[in-house]
Amino acid sequence: MTSLLHRGATILCPHGGQAQPGSSSTRVQLGGQPAVTVAHMMTISGCPFTSGTNPMPCTQVQWTTPAARVTIEGSPALLSSSGGICIGAAGPAGPPQVVASQIRVTGQ
Numbered sequence: 001m002t003s004l005l006h007r008g009a010t011i012l013c014p015h016g017g018q019a020q021p022g023s024s025s026t027r028v029q030l031g032g033q034p035a036v037t038v039a040h041m042m043t044i045s046g047c048p049f050t051s052g053t054n055p056m057p058c059t060q061v062q063w064t065t066p067a068a069r070v071t072i073e074g075s076p077a078l079l080s081s082s083g084g085i086c087i088g089a090a091g092p093a094g095p096p097q098v099v100a101s102q103i104r105v106t107g108q
Contacts, residue, residue, distance in 0.1 A: 006030040009101035013058035014094035016070040017047025031102035037075035040067040058088040070107035
């Protein structure tokens with residue numbers, strides 16, 4: 001079992017940009033912060049990736065493997081082990097990394 005993600009989790013793209021959900025659960029809180037599901041779009045800011053001199057930052061996370069057994073408000077929850085891909089102007093860039101999240105609530 002791994003930790004469920006909440007709005008305050010630290011999630012990075014392969015280049016160090018930080019992902020944040022645009023919205024989150026209105027009813028479920030984890031450690032005092034709203035829970036995040038696959039339905040909550042995550043945008044990435046601060047990605048320094050360039051191709052030559054052209055900035056091509058990662059802009060969003062597309063989650064591919066959310067929780068199989070835990071849903072929140074009808075959508076699969078995101079786990080610290082959930083798989084995904086960071087996407088930007090250059091296309092798919094690699095998986096997001098969950099660096100820190102709450103540790104009290106776990107799921108599969």
